[in-house]
Amino acid sequence: MSVLVILCGFMVMLLLIFLSVPVSVSILAVGGVGGYLAYGMPLVETMGGVVWGTLNNPVMTAIPLFMLLGELLLRGGIADKMFDALAVWLGRLPGGLLHSNIATCALFSATSGSSVATAATVGTIALPALREKGYPVQPSLGTLAAGGTLGILIPPSVNLLVYGSLANVSVGQLFLAGVIPGLLLTLLFMLYVSLRYPNAGRNTEALKVTSAEKRRLLKHLVPPAVIFGIVMGTLFMAVSRRQQKARR
Structure with a gap:
Protein backbone atom coordinates (compact mmCIF):
# COMPACT_ATOMS: atom_id res chain seq x y z
CA MET A 1 0.00 0.00 0.00
CA SER A 2 2.76 2.45 0.94
CA VAL A 3 4.62 1.73 -2.31
CA LEU A 4 1.45 2.46 -4.28
CA VAL A 5 0.97 5.74 -2.46
CA ILE A 6 4.57 6.78 -3.18
CA LEU A 7 4.20 5.93 -6.88
CA CYS A 8 0.95 7.89 -7.13
CA GLY A 9 2.55 10.88 -5.42
CA PHE A 10 5.52 10.72 -7.77
CA MET A 11 3.27 10.64 -10.83
CA VAL A 12 1.27 13.60 -9.53
CA MET A 13 4.50 15.53 -8.96
CA LEU A 14 5.64 14.84 -12.55
CA LEU A 15 2.24 15.90 -13.85
CA LEU A 16 2.45 19.20 -11.98
CA ILE A 17 5.96 19.82 -13.32
CA PHE A 18 4.80 19.08 -16.89
CA LEU A 19 2.00 21.61 -16.35
CA SER A 20 4.72 24.27 -15.73
CA VAL A 21 4.17 24.39 -11.99
CA PRO A 22 7.47 25.33 -10.25
CA VAL A 23 9.40 22.30 -9.04
CA SER A 24 9.52 23.55 -5.44
CA VAL A 25 5.74 24.07 -5.37
CA SER A 26 5.14 20.64 -6.92
CA ILE A 27 7.31 18.88 -4.35
CA LEU A 28 5.75 20.83 -1.47
CA ALA A 29 2.22 20.12 -2.68
CA VAL A 30 2.81 16.39 -3.07
CA GLY A 31 4.80 16.09 0.16
CA GLY A 32 2.50 18.23 2.30
CA VAL A 33 -0.98 17.68 0.94
CA GLY A 34 -0.29 14.13 -0.22
CA GLY A 35 1.32 13.21 3.09
CA TYR A 36 -1.65 14.59 5.00
CA LEU A 37 -4.19 12.71 2.86
CA ALA A 38 -2.22 9.45 3.04
CA TYR A 39 -0.96 9.38 6.63
CA GLY A 40 -2.83 12.10 8.49
CA MET A 41 -1.70 15.00 10.67
CA PRO A 42 1.11 13.25 12.63
CA LEU A 43 3.26 13.04 9.50
CA VAL A 44 2.73 16.72 8.70
CA GLU A 45 3.64 17.72 12.26
CA THR A 46 6.98 15.94 12.01
CA MET A 47 7.89 17.66 8.71
CA GLY A 48 8.80 20.92 10.39
CA GLY A 49 11.34 19.32 12.68
CA VAL A 50 12.86 17.27 9.88
CA VAL A 51 13.18 20.27 7.56
CA TRP A 52 14.66 22.46 10.30
CA GLY A 53 17.08 19.78 11.42
CA THR A 54 18.30 19.32 7.85
CA LEU A 55 18.66 23.00 6.97
CA ASN A 56 20.02 24.11 10.35
CA ASN A 57 23.52 23.35 9.14
CA PRO A 58 26.18 25.95 8.31
CA VAL A 59 27.27 23.88 5.31
Whole structure:
Protein backbone atom coordinates (compact mmCIF):
# COMPACT_ATOMS: atom_id res chain seq x y z
CA MET A 1 0.00 0.00 0.00
CA SER A 2 2.76 2.45 0.94
CA VAL A 3 4.62 1.73 -2.31
CA LEU A 4 1.45 2.46 -4.28
CA VAL A 5 0.97 5.74 -2.46
CA ILE A 6 4.57 6.78 -3.18
CA LEU A 7 4.20 5.93 -6.88
CA CYS A 8 0.95 7.89 -7.13
CA GLY A 9 2.55 10.88 -5.42
CA PHE A 10 5.52 10.72 -7.77
CA MET A 11 3.27 10.64 -10.83
CA VAL A 12 1.27 13.60 -9.53
CA MET A 13 4.50 15.53 -8.96
CA LEU A 14 5.64 14.84 -12.55
CA LEU A 15 2.24 15.90 -13.85
CA LEU A 16 2.45 19.20 -11.98
CA ILE A 17 5.96 19.82 -13.32
CA PHE A 18 4.80 19.08 -16.89
CA LEU A 19 2.00 21.61 -16.35
CA SER A 20 4.72 24.27 -15.73
CA VAL A 21 4.17 24.39 -11.99
CA PRO A 22 7.47 25.33 -10.25
CA VAL A 23 9.40 22.30 -9.04
CA SER A 24 9.52 23.55 -5.44
CA VAL A 25 5.74 24.07 -5.37
CA SER A 26 5.14 20.64 -6.92
CA ILE A 27 7.31 18.88 -4.35
CA LEU A 28 5.75 20.83 -1.47
CA ALA A 29 2.22 20.12 -2.68
CA VAL A 30 2.81 16.39 -3.07
CA GLY A 31 4.80 16.09 0.16
CA GLY A 32 2.50 18.23 2.30
CA VAL A 33 -0.98 17.68 0.94
CA GLY A 34 -0.29 14.13 -0.22
CA GLY A 35 1.32 13.21 3.09
CA TYR A 36 -1.65 14.59 5.00
CA LEU A 37 -4.19 12.71 2.86
CA ALA A 38 -2.22 9.45 3.04
CA TYR A 39 -0.96 9.38 6.63
CA GLY A 40 -2.83 12.10 8.49
CA MET A 41 -1.70 15.00 10.67
CA PRO A 42 1.11 13.25 12.63
CA LEU A 43 3.26 13.04 9.50
CA VAL A 44 2.73 16.72 8.70
CA GLU A 45 3.64 17.72 12.26
CA THR A 46 6.98 15.94 12.01
CA MET A 47 7.89 17.66 8.71
CA GLY A 48 8.80 20.92 10.39
CA GLY A 49 11.34 19.32 12.68
CA VAL A 50 12.86 17.27 9.88
CA VAL A 51 13.18 20.27 7.56
CA TRP A 52 14.66 22.46 10.30
CA GLY A 53 17.08 19.78 11.42
CA THR A 54 18.30 19.32 7.85
CA LEU A 55 18.66 23.00 6.97
CA ASN A 56 20.02 24.11 10.35
CA ASN A 57 23.52 23.35 9.14
CA PRO A 58 26.18 25.95 8.31
CA VAL A 59 27.27 23.88 5.31
CA MET A 60 23.82 24.07 3.76
CA THR A 61 23.93 27.87 3.89
CA ALA A 62 26.41 27.82 1.00
CA ILE A 63 23.90 26.23 -1.40
CA PRO A 64 21.62 29.27 -1.98
CA LEU A 65 24.69 31.51 -2.07
CA PHE A 66 26.21 29.46 -4.90
CA MET A 67 22.89 29.65 -6.73
CA LEU A 68 22.84 33.41 -6.24
CA LEU A 69 26.37 33.69 -7.59
CA GLY A 70 25.44 31.83 -10.77
CA GLU A 71 22.37 34.04 -11.20
CA LEU A 72 24.51 37.16 -10.85
CA LEU A 73 26.87 35.90 -13.55
CA LEU A 74 23.93 35.30 -15.88
CA ARG A 75 22.04 38.55 -15.24
CA GLY A 76 25.23 40.59 -15.30
CA GLY A 77 26.10 39.38 -18.80
CA ILE A 78 29.34 37.74 -17.68
CA ALA A 79 28.23 34.32 -18.91
CA ASP A 80 27.49 35.69 -22.40
CA LYS A 81 30.88 37.39 -22.67
CA MET A 82 32.57 34.27 -21.35
CA PHE A 83 30.99 32.17 -24.11
CA ASP A 84 31.99 34.72 -26.77
CA ALA A 85 35.60 34.71 -25.60
CA LEU A 86 35.82 30.92 -25.57
CA ALA A 87 34.15 30.73 -28.99
CA VAL A 88 36.90 32.89 -30.48
CA TRP A 89 39.72 30.89 -28.87
CA LEU A 90 38.28 27.40 -29.43
CA GLY A 91 36.45 27.95 -32.72
CA ARG A 92 39.41 26.74 -34.80
CA LEU A 93 39.45 23.29 -33.19
CA PRO A 94 37.73 20.33 -34.90
CA GLY A 95 34.16 20.59 -33.71
CA GLY A 96 34.19 24.38 -33.52
CA LEU A 97 31.72 25.91 -31.10
CA LEU A 98 30.91 22.54 -29.57
CA HIS A 99 34.11 22.94 -27.58
CA SER A 100 32.86 26.32 -26.39
CA ASN A 101 29.80 24.60 -24.92
CA ILE A 102 31.91 22.28 -22.81
CA ALA A 103 34.47 24.90 -21.78
CA THR A 104 31.76 27.41 -20.81
CA CYS A 105 29.95 24.73 -18.80
CA ALA A 106 33.21 23.93 -16.98
CA LEU A 107 33.83 27.58 -16.08
CA PHE A 108 30.23 28.21 -15.09
CA SER A 109 30.24 25.04 -12.97
CA ALA A 110 33.22 26.45 -11.10
CA THR A 111 31.04 29.32 -9.90
CA SER A 112 27.43 28.14 -9.69
CA GLY A 113 27.88 24.62 -8.25
CA SER A 114 24.76 23.25 -9.94
CA SER A 115 24.51 20.97 -12.98
CA VAL A 116 20.95 22.04 -13.76
CA ALA A 117 21.78 25.73 -13.55
CA THR A 118 24.88 25.21 -15.70
CA ALA A 119 23.07 23.35 -18.48
CA ALA A 120 20.12 25.76 -18.47
CA THR A 121 22.24 28.91 -18.42
CA VAL A 122 24.78 27.90 -21.05
CA GLY A 123 22.00 26.43 -23.17
CA THR A 124 20.15 29.73 -23.37
CA ILE A 125 23.37 31.40 -24.51
CA ALA A 126 24.84 28.77 -26.83
CA LEU A 127 21.86 27.25 -28.63
CA PRO A 128 20.86 30.40 -30.55
CA ALA A 129 24.46 30.89 -31.72
CA LEU A 130 24.83 27.24 -32.74
CA ARG A 131 21.49 27.30 -34.57
CA GLU A 132 22.44 30.48 -36.38
CA LYS A 133 25.73 28.99 -37.63
CA GLY A 134 24.08 25.77 -38.80
CA TYR A 135 25.42 23.31 -36.23
CA PRO A 136 23.50 20.00 -36.03
CA VAL A 137 21.05 19.75 -33.17
CA GLN A 138 22.14 16.39 -31.75
CA PRO A 139 25.79 17.24 -30.91
CA SER A 140 24.78 20.72 -29.80
CA LEU A 141 22.36 19.39 -27.19
CA GLY A 142 24.68 16.50 -26.34
CA THR A 143 27.62 18.73 -25.48
CA LEU A 144 25.39 20.93 -23.32
CA ALA A 145 23.99 17.92 -21.48
CA ALA A 146 27.46 16.44 -20.97
CA GLY A 147 28.98 19.77 -19.98
CA GLY A 148 26.19 20.39 -17.50
CA THR A 149 27.16 17.27 -15.56
CA LEU A 150 30.49 18.91 -14.74
CA GLY A 151 28.64 20.95 -12.12
CA ILE A 152 28.41 17.81 -9.98
CA LEU A 153 32.17 17.35 -9.88
CA ILE A 154 33.94 20.67 -10.40
CA PRO A 155 33.95 22.62 -7.13
CA PRO A 156 32.10 24.34 -5.68
CA SER A 157 29.54 21.57 -6.11
CA VAL A 158 26.14 21.50 -4.42
CA ASN A 159 26.14 17.70 -4.61
CA LEU A 160 29.45 17.49 -2.79
CA LEU A 161 28.12 19.92 -0.18
CA VAL A 162 25.09 17.75 0.48
CA TYR A 163 27.14 14.54 0.51
CA GLY A 164 29.73 16.03 2.86
CA SER A 165 27.01 17.22 5.22
CA LEU A 166 25.15 13.90 5.27
CA ALA A 167 28.24 11.69 5.45
CA ASN A 168 30.03 13.97 7.94
CA VAL A 169 33.01 14.29 5.58
CA SER A 170 35.16 17.38 5.09
CA VAL A 171 33.57 19.43 2.31
CA GLY A 172 36.86 21.22 1.68
CA GLN A 173 38.66 17.95 1.01
CA LEU A 174 35.84 16.82 -1.28
CA PHE A 175 36.15 20.04 -3.26
CA LEU A 176 39.91 19.70 -3.59
CA ALA A 177 39.51 16.08 -4.67
CA GLY A 178 37.10 17.08 -7.44
CA VAL A 179 39.38 19.55 -9.25
CA ILE A 180 41.61 17.16 -11.19
CA PRO A 181 38.82 14.67 -12.15
CA GLY A 182 36.65 17.59 -13.27
CA LEU A 183 39.37 19.05 -15.49
CA LEU A 184 40.23 15.59 -16.84
CA LEU A 185 36.59 14.92 -17.69
CA THR A 186 36.38 18.28 -19.47
CA LEU A 187 39.40 17.41 -21.63
CA LEU A 188 37.97 13.97 -22.41
CA PHE A 189 34.68 15.53 -23.51
CA MET A 190 36.55 17.89 -25.82
CA LEU A 191 38.65 15.03 -27.18
CA TYR A 192 35.52 13.04 -27.94
CA VAL A 193 34.00 16.02 -29.78
CA SER A 194 37.17 16.40 -31.87
CA LEU A 195 37.12 12.73 -32.86
CA ARG A 196 33.37 12.23 -33.21
CA TYR A 197 32.31 15.54 -34.79
CA PRO A 198 35.38 17.00 -36.50
CA ASN A 199 33.26 18.46 -39.31
CA ALA A 200 30.23 19.48 -37.25
CA GLY A 201 31.09 23.06 -38.11
CA ARG A 202 33.83 25.51 -37.47
CA ASN A 203 33.39 29.06 -36.34
CA THR A 204 34.68 30.80 -39.47
CA GLU A 205 34.43 34.17 -37.75
CA ALA A 206 37.03 32.99 -35.24
CA LEU A 207 39.49 32.61 -38.08
CA LYS A 208 39.08 36.29 -38.97
CA VAL A 209 39.65 37.66 -35.48
CA THR A 210 43.03 39.25 -34.95
CA SER A 211 45.42 38.25 -32.19
CA ALA A 212 44.93 41.61 -30.48
CA GLU A 213 41.17 41.09 -30.40
CA LYS A 214 41.63 37.59 -28.95
CA ARG A 215 43.84 38.96 -26.19
CA ARG A 216 41.28 41.67 -25.48
CA LEU A 217 38.51 39.09 -25.08
CA LEU A 218 40.55 37.23 -22.46
CA LYS A 219 39.49 39.80 -19.88
CA HIS A 220 36.00 38.29 -19.92
CA LEU A 221 37.45 35.06 -18.50
CA VAL A 222 38.98 36.85 -15.52
CA PRO A 223 35.84 37.14 -13.28
CA PRO A 224 35.04 33.38 -13.16
CA ALA A 225 38.73 32.57 -12.75
CA VAL A 226 39.01 35.01 -9.82
CA ILE A 227 35.89 33.58 -8.17
CA PHE A 228 37.17 30.04 -8.57
CA GLY A 229 40.58 31.05 -7.20
CA ILE A 230 39.07 32.72 -4.14
CA VAL A 231 36.80 29.76 -3.34
CA MET A 232 39.48 27.12 -3.83
CA GLY A 233 42.19 29.23 -2.18
CA THR A 234 40.20 29.71 1.01
CA LEU A 235 39.23 26.03 1.07
CA PHE A 236 42.83 24.96 0.59
CA MET A 237 43.95 27.21 3.44
CA ALA A 238 41.19 25.86 5.70
CA VAL A 239 42.04 22.23 4.93
CA SER A 240 45.76 22.89 5.48
CA ARG A 241 45.12 24.48 8.87
CA ARG A 242 42.93 21.57 9.95
CA GLN A 243 45.62 19.09 8.96
CA GLN A 244 48.24 21.05 10.89
CA LYS A 245 46.04 21.13 14.00
CA ALA A 246 45.38 17.39 13.68
CA ARG A 247 49.12 16.67 13.54
CA ARG A 248 49.71 18.68 16.69
